Amino acid sequence: xTAPVSHRLAVNLLGSVFEVDTDxxxxxxxxxxxxxxxxEAAADPSGAAAVAVRLDEASAPQRLxxxxxxxxxxxxxxxxxxxxxxxxxxxxxVAVAMxxxxxxxxxxxxxxxxxxxxxxxxxxxxxxxxxxxxxxPYPRPIALSPWSVDAVGASDRGIPAVDExxxxxxxxxxxxxxxxxxxxxxxxxDRREGAAPALxxxxxxxxxxxxxxxxxxxxxxxxxAVRLAADVIAGAVxxxxxxxxxxxxxxxxxxxxxxxxxxx
Amino acid sequence: MPxxxxxxxxxxxxxxxxxxxxxxxxxxxxxxxLNETASQIWRLSxxxxxxxxxxxxxxxxxxxxxxxxxxxxxxxxxxLCAEGLYAEAATR
Numbered sequence: 001x002t003a004p005v006s007h008r009l010a011v012n013l014l015g016s017v018f019e020v021d022t023d024x025x026x027x028x029x030x031x032x033x034x035x036x037x038x039x040e041a042a043a044d045p046s047g048a049a050a051v052a053v054r055l056d057e058a059s060a061p062q063r064l065x066x067x068x069x070x071x072x073x074x075x076x077x078x079x080x081x082x083x084x085x086x087x088x089x090x091x092x093x094v095a096v097a098m099x100x101x102x103x104x105x106x107x108x109x110x111x112x113x114x115x116x117x118x119x120x121x122x123x124x125x126x127x128x129x130x131x132x133x134x135x136x137p138y139p140r141p142i143a144l145s146p147w148s149v150d151a152v153g154a155s156d157r158g159i160p161a162v163d164e165x166x167x168x169x170x171x172x173x174x175x176x177x178x179x180x181x182x183x184x185x186x187x188x189x190d191r192r193e194g195a196a197p198a199l200x201x202x203x204x205x206x207x208x209x210x211x212x213x214x215x216x217x218x219x220x221x222x223x224x225a226v227r228l229a230a231d232v233i234a235g236a237v238x239x240x241x242x243x244x245x246x247x248x249x250x251x252x253x254x255x256x257x258x259x260x261x262x263x264x
Numbered sequence: 265m266p267x268x269x270x271x272x273x274x275x276x277x278x279x280x281x282x283x284x285x286x287x288x289x290x291x292x293x294x295x296x297x298l299n300e301t302a303s304q305i306w307r308l309s310x311x312x313x314x315x316x317x318x319x320x321x322x323x324x325x326x327x328x329x330x331x332x333x334x335x336x337x338x339x340x341x342x343x344l345c346a347e348g349l350y351a352e353a354a355t356r
Contacts, residue, residue: 205284209297212286219293223277226288226295230279 010050011038013075014083014127014138020067022055027063030159034064034141034166037176065162072140076125076216081136082228085214086126088135089118090177091258094184095135097126098241099214105191105246108148111172112246115152116254117261119177120169125216126183130224133232134180141166151246183232185257186210190242197243197252207238269318269341270309273351292348302340309350315341 007028009020020031032039053070055063076083086099087110096118100106107123114120122138129136143164144154154172158165169176186207187199211229212218218225243249254261272278277288285298285306298306304325308318318341319334326333344350 203284204282205286205297205299208279208281208286212295212297218295222288222293222295223290226277226279226286230281230286234281 009039011035011071013038013071013140014079014081014136016071016075016078017050018071018074019050019052020055021052022063024055024060024063027055027060030060030064030166031067034159034168036168037137037139061160061162064159064166065164068141068143068161068166072124079125079127079217081127081129082211082218082221082225083138083216084126084128084211085124085216087113087123088121088126088138089113090121090135090181091118091254093179093181094257095121095126095177095181096185096187096253096257097135097183098187098189099126099210100189101214105189107143108145108151108246109189109249111142111144111148111152111154111167112250113253114142114169114172114174115154115247116250117258118174118250118254120172120174121177121181126211128183128228128232129180130221130228133183133228133235135183136180137177139169139176141168142172148246153247183236186233186236186238187253188238188240190240191244192242193244195242195244197241197245197249199252199256200240200242202238202240204233204236204238207233207236267315268311269305269313269315270350271311272306272309272349276349287347287349289348294347296344296347296349301336302344305337305340306344306349309341309344311351 007022007025009028011018022028057063057066084099086097087106088095088097098106098109110123120139123142124140125138127136127138145164157171158167208229275290279286285303288295319330319337322333323330
């Protein structure tokens with residue numbers, strides 16, 4: 001009888017380093033694939049002490065869910081940036097942020113945007129540098145419910161977690177935004193059953209309020225957070241997106257922000 | 265003695281976007297978002313104007329009668345005061 005072999009892997013999320021510890025090689029391979037952008041960062045010596053995350057749940061989906069939830073919450077709380085609950089995509093170095101609380105469709109809209117040509121920044125957090133307001137990529141795995149997988153026509157490459165599937169940007173036919181971007185558009189999601197997609201201007205002060213209300217960590221640097229939220233919104237356009245179908249809505253965002261698609 | 269409004273308490277972080285203020289009060293650790301009307305009231309809350317001055321300014325701006333907006337102006341000032349945004353002894 002042989003003792004289980006422990007497999008370890010380090011990831012660096014927004015400056016927090018986590019060391020995965022599991023006996024299951026397949027789980028480690030899934031973590032390696034889904035958190036690949038963060039492996040590169042972990043390889044760059046940051047001096048941060050690693051937090052061990054032991055994955056010993058009974059099933060692979062449970063292990064992945066545990067890891068995704070644990071490291072996301074810890075990383076965002078400790079992030080040295082102003083982090084806001086939002087889906088974020090980009091085009092030509094310009095970020096589109098869709099701030100929203102969990103369960104309101106931001107991951108689905110993010111995935112739909114990737115299916116329609118945008119690059120991936122994050123399905124979870126708009127991370128703004130306190131230094132210059134740049135949007136910093138946080139390309140964690142995109143978590144989609146079975147309904148969302150169907151709604152955006154996602155491939156079958158998603159890896160099962162608990163009640164959802166995890167995808168990379170490449171799984172959805174896109175790629176991640178590797179460089180910092182500039183916040184150009186903030187889109188307030190307004191999903192209504194049966195509504196045709198419509199994009200209308202929204203008062204910018206409402207965007208400032210939303211960023212502050214949905215921030216993970218503004219309490220760490222509240223004065224700076226208020227100033228930063230106002231600064232980035234002053235340089236952006238705030239919209240309200242009424243929609244029902246995520247892919248139709250993503251098409252509207254693309255044609256509104258990027259331009260007409262070339263005809264095949 | 266007129267009811268002078270303000271001045272703001274020292275130490276607030278005040279930002280303005282499109283004429284509307286967001287104010288963070290470190291004493292309460294709360295951020296307050298002001299709409300356009302409240303922002304106009306805040307702009308006049310320097311400790312040099314009384315409530316009637318502010319009501320008159322807003323009535324002129326919106327083309328409304330003094331009595332139409334006095335109640336709203338007083339309620340807004342009360343809210344700003346309750347948020348601890350005015351220097352304590354100044355608004356009376």
